[in-house]
Amino acid sequence: MHRKITVKALTLVFFLFSIAIFANDDRKTIDEKTLHTEKTKEQREKEVEEYIPHHLLDSHDFSLFSYTSDEGEHIYVGFPLPVILWDDGLTIFMSSKFHHGETVAKSGENYYKLDHGKIYKTDAAGTIIFDEAHHATNTKPLDFSITKNVFTVMMVGLLMFFMFSRMARAYKKNESMPKGMGRLLEPIVIYIRDDIARPNIGEKHYKRYMSYLLTVFFFIWIINLFGLTPLGINVTNNIAITFCLAILTYLLTTFTAKKDYWKHIFWMPGVPTPMKFILMPIELLGTFIKPFSLMIRLYANITAGHIVLMSILGMIFIAQNWLGGSLSFLLAMVLGILELLVAALQAYIFTMLSALYFGSAVEEHDHH
Amino acid sequence: MEGLNFIGAGLVVIGAGIGIGQIGGKAMEAIARQPEATGKIQTAMLIAAALIEGIGFAALFAV
Numbered sequence: 001m002h003r004k005i006t007v008k009a010l011t012l013v014f015f016l017f018s019i020a021i022f023a024n025d026d027r028k029t030i031d032e033k034t035l036h037t038e039k040t041k042e043q044r045e046k047e048v049e050e051y052i053p054h055h056l057l058d059s060h061d062f063s064l065f066s067y068t069s070d071e072g073e074h075i076y077v078g079f080p081l082p083v084i085l086w087d088d089g090l091t092i093f094m095s096s097k098f099h100h101g102e103t104v105a106k107s108g109e110n111y112y113k114l115d116h117g118k119i120y121k122t123d124a125a126g127t128i129i130f131d132e133a134h135h136a137t138n139t140k141p142l143d144f145s146i147t148k149n150v151f152t153v154m155m156v157g158l159l160m161f162f163m164f165s166r167m168a169r170a171y172k173k174n175e176s177m178p179k180g181m182g183r184l185l186e187p188i189v190i191y192i193r194d195d196i197a198r199p200n201i202g203e204k205h206y207k208r209y210m211s212y213l214l215t216v217f218f219f220i221w222i223i224n225l226f227g228l229t230p231l232g233i234n235v236t237n238n239i240a241i242t243f244c245l246a247i248l249t250y251l252l253t254t255f256t257a258k259k260d261y262w263k264h265i266f267w268m269p270g271v272p273t274p275m276k277f278i279l280m281p282i283e284l285l286g287t288f289i290k291p292f293s294l295m296i297r298l299y300a301n302i303t304a305g306h307i308v309l310m311s312i313l314g315m316i317f318i319a320q321n322w323l324g325g326s327l328s329f330l331l332a333m334v335l336g337i338l339e340l341l342v343a344a345l346q347a348y349i350f351t352m353l354s355a356l357y358f359g360s361a362v363e364e365h366d367h368h
Numbered sequence: 369m370e371g372l373n374f375i376g377a378g379l380v381v382i383g384a385g386i387g388i389g390q391i392g393g394k395a396m397e398a399i400a401r402q403p404e405a406t407g408k409i410q411t412a413m414l415i416a417a418a419l420i421e422g423i424g425f426a427a428l429f430a431v
């Protein structure tokens with residue numbers, strides 16, 4: 001027992017030393033470089049600061065990474081996505097025409113240019129006119145492009161469709177025990193049914209909402225997990241996506257609500273009449289605040305997680321020494337594990353609160 | 369007064385932190401007292417913590 005621990009401790013010590021030695025080697029080469037080409041610390045800080053919001057935004061192409069070659073040329077690795085514009089008629093072209101905002105794209109007789117993730121209509125030279133607040137004054141065509149987020153949502157949708165339809169077919173054959181993916185996902189499905197839907201919605205109505213709850217749980221979970229891969233996908237920190245998810249919950253609550261739900265909003269039983277008039281607007285406002293908080297919670301949690309993770313990783317490039325590098329790596333790893341938990345937790349909370357709202361909508365009170 | 373909104377956001381985050389801390393602490397006490405009710409306590413704890421967290425985030429995004 002003791003020997004095992006000693007061996008492990010020794011391995012760890014050697015491992016750490018080897019890191020320090022290698023890092024020292026790196027540092028020498030970097031120091032030599034610093035004299036000639038490297039940027040100052042302030043410049044690096046500014047670059048990291050600029051990169052973080054850039055990573056959080058949606059984009060018109062699926063870029064995996066980019067770098068500047070020795071000749072000073074920007075090289076992007078990734079693939080373009082289709083751009084669909086409505087500008088007095090449908091315009092479709094690939095986003096590779098923009099060359100990442102460096103050139104003007106010509107389609108038909110119109111010219112378009114990409115600036116900070118937005119498409120503007122320009123003249124042939126691609127001039128964008130800015131006002132005092134640094135907002136572009138060029139006309140913006142309606143943008144229906146398949147952006148990175150849209151592409152990811154479609155991919156996750158397809159993945160879920162194939163995964164779950166295959167599982168459903170397997171269950172139809174009435175096998176006693178699930179195989180493959182089913183073995184992993186069956187406990188989760190049963191957990192959602194027995195611990196989220198049944199107690200919150202009630203035995204009588206829960207079946208109607210199961211399909212929505214399962215879809216929303218797996219969608220948020222899978223898409224959050226994709227956000228943690230190095231693909232640079234970041235869907236749930238787009239507020240439009242969480243808005244759509246929240247509006248689905250709101251519509252389902254509103255349109256499946258029973259009489260008692262509306263009665264409790266507009267004419268709360270059991271309170272004095274003057275109080276009813278005070279409670280009515282508060283309760284009505286509450287129906288909007290509930291989905292609004294769903295939207296903000298998911299969006300803010302994922303965005304905050306990504307910003308913190310990116311900032312810690314950015315420390316490597318700002319500090320540029322072995323201590324800063326290994327420290328930020330360790331911190332990022334611990335935070336990455338925490339983010340794995342958050343990815344599942346946010347999906348769980350969204351499903352749980354949706355079930356709670358559905359439960360309040362179909363609840364039947366008996367007043368004495 | 370420049371920068372006062374940051375102080376306000378900080379105060380809100382402190383408040384939210386105290387609130388979530390209270391929830392976590394009380395939930396642990398409750399679990400220690402009644403280990404058989406762990407599942408239910410955890411669910412209620414997570415919901416309450418999520419609701420408070422929403423307020424904290426709202427403050428951060430209002431800055």
